[in-house]
Amino acid sequence: MFDVAVIGQGPAGGMAALRLAEAGHSVVAFDRKKRVGDPIHCGEGLGKIALEHTNYPVGDWAIREVKGNRIRMPNGKAVGLMSPGYSIHRWGLDSKISDDAVAAGTERHEGIKISKVTKENGHWGLFAKDGEVAKARQLVIAEGRIPNIVKQVGLKGNDKLRLLPGLQYKFKTCDVDFPDNDYFDFYIDPMYADGYVWVFPRDGIFNVGIVATNGAKSGLEYFCREQMNVDPEKRILNDLGDKQNGGLIPRDGPIPQFSTKDAYVVGDSAGLTNPITKGGVHVGMLSGEYAAIAIGNELGSGKLVPPSHAINHHELRGQYWENCGEALHPDLESHVWYDRILKRQPWTKQKFVDQSKLIYSLDKRVLNLIGEIYNGRNYSDLPWLKMFAVLIKNPDLAPLAGKLLKIKASLKITETYGW
Ligand SMILES: Cc1cc2nc3c(=O)[nH]c(=O)nc-3n(C[C@H](O)[C@H](O)[C@H](O)COP(=O)(O)OP(=O)(O)OC[C@H]3O[C@@H](n4cnc5c(N)ncnc54)[C@H](O)[C@@H]3O)c2cc1C
Known part of the structure; x- marks a missing residue:
């Protein structure tokens, strides 16, 4: 026993x-x-804070440090989430x-x-x-x-029906037309329904993956072709010999x-x-x-x-x-x-789960305006004047202010518990 x-x-x-x-x-x-x-079911990103919270030492499984995350809007403008990992x-x-x-x-x-x-x-x-x-x-x-x-x-x-499918390929950095820098980049766009595309830099390799409810493979391959200028067939095997990896992710919050x-x-x-x-x-x-x-x-x-x-x-x-x-x-x-x-x-609260979904409910125009407002700043550094200027020019978007504050609150928790 x-x-x-x-x-x-x-x-x-x-x-x-x-x-x-x-x-x-x-x-x-x-x-x-x-x-x-x-096999691996992961994009292979981990926040440093995960190790602090669990008092678990970093090991040789950690292959590259990143400064933080950037949430990229369809127009390419970013909102920062600067927790290192x-x-x-x-x-x-x-x-x-x-x-x-x-x-x-x-x-x-x-x-x-x-x-x-x-x-x-x-x-x-x-x-x-x-x-x-x-x-x-x-x-x-x-x-x-x-x-x-x-x-x-x-x-x-x-x-089971509410699991989110994910898929990931790996490319040599020299095979793609994409800048190699020390950030995890997320590409949010309604074309990747309920999810996003990620690009995680590694040791001469990019992990490029997607979570989406409307066709992970087609969304990922579109991104590879259009944003990285690479034929998806050029992907390389991972360390375990697999040509791709993926899996399902719980998407509705805690039981x-x-x-x-x-x-x-x-x-x-x-x-x-x-x-x-x-x-x-x-x-x-x-x-x-x-x-x-x-x-x-x-x-x-x-x-x-x-x-x-x-x-x-x-x-x-x-x-x-x-x-x-x-x-x-x-x-x-x-x-x-x-x-x-x-x-x-904070990460098990229903309020957080509900607020977190908001970012995936926004249309392209609104996402782009958020990108305009932040333009590379960290999520916590909301430029209020700029936000009001955007709202004055786009009065139909007045509800955006309330949503933005809720999204900001969900990003604060994500900064500490996201990876
Ligand atoms: C495509 C994708 C990308 C992701 N990217 C990231 C990321 O970059 N960073 C991040 O933090 N998270 C990421 N996640 C989520 C992360 O992988 C999971 O949240 C994490 O693995 C959860 O850990 P776990 O130990 O609960 O479950 P798992 O890692 O799934 O482990 C469960 C284990 O239980 C075993 N098992 C299941 N049933 C049985 C059984 N009946 N008997 C015996 N063994 C059993 C399985 O074989 C498995 O090894 C990603 C997930 C996916 C699918």
Whole structure:
């Protein structure tokens, strides 16, 4: 009997396994992939702040530093989102976190898909196609975007129909007509419905990808041809030998309840992706860490307090940890604490999810006017006079002011939790 079973070894499940094994618990982890991290489902961008929030060290999976993000409007003008980050080898990050968990004592099984979980006599049984593979007191569900196990423990998963498809190609920088600089660029345009095209610079390579509900392949290939002057067939293989990579992203915000007695849902399984960038590695790792705290308390190795690196982070300290009072009382049941602490995070609030969608509802003309107003400035540095001048010239756009402020509020949260 293990203390904890973790289903899935993406960043969320890897982080939960790592922290629980470090705390001395017996942990068993499963991933249906033959090799953790392979294939890649990612644009491979990560904010530095993700590592600060989880106290996880940068490694050789980080291949290039970037200064921040630029949201490019159809007219090419940009709004900045200047939180620095890295272009990463995503398979490298996933396998490193999971290997660290193994080094800390986790028993890992790759190539095993858990098809069923049951709870009997107060413990979980995990089943694969050939029968039971483990028993455990506590369960972490880190199965990613498609909810199978989540539903078996009585919680509501993401709606499969509301997943956003993504696709990515890689090009050598010398093969494309595009400036190589230290920014992640996002191209927002209604022609990429509900999403955007990204260009992430790497080591002599660009990652060029898209999320969109109206045809990812056609949108991406249009961008390659029209904006980068390159035939999509010139794309190169990634490190794992694949000619493209992609996947599905939860797009509707978090599931209604993150935990039930002895079972904790983390990462994409819990719908924890940023609705603007669609990034989910950072918040996946964070949720894995919080699940480990809650489970540690349940198993008697720790208390229900957020980790000191989270408390010491000014953004969190000021807004969320002080004056929590009864809402996060250390005598709460562990799974209730986990559910509540996630619901206190700014990135799980419905208001944030709703505000984040606004940017994708604007038409080309409005997006271009926002580009005119900001013209390269950071999102936080809204030039009010310029905004009023634009509104006077375009009186039909008066509602734009209110929308712009809401979008600005959603970008503030994205700056801290976007990747
Ligand atoms: C095209 C694309 C681009 C993206 N770009 C970025 C980006 O640049 N930056 C960013 O931060 N995020 C990005 N994301 C989102 C990010 O990849 C996810 O949010 C992140 O992987 C979530 O981590 P996770 O651990 O919750 O889930 P996952 O990484 O999906 O891991 C889940 C794991 O569970 C395993 N599994 C599933 N079911 C079972 C089972 N029944 N039994 C055993 N194992 C199982 C899977 O094999 C998988 O390894 C992107 C996503 C896509 C699709």
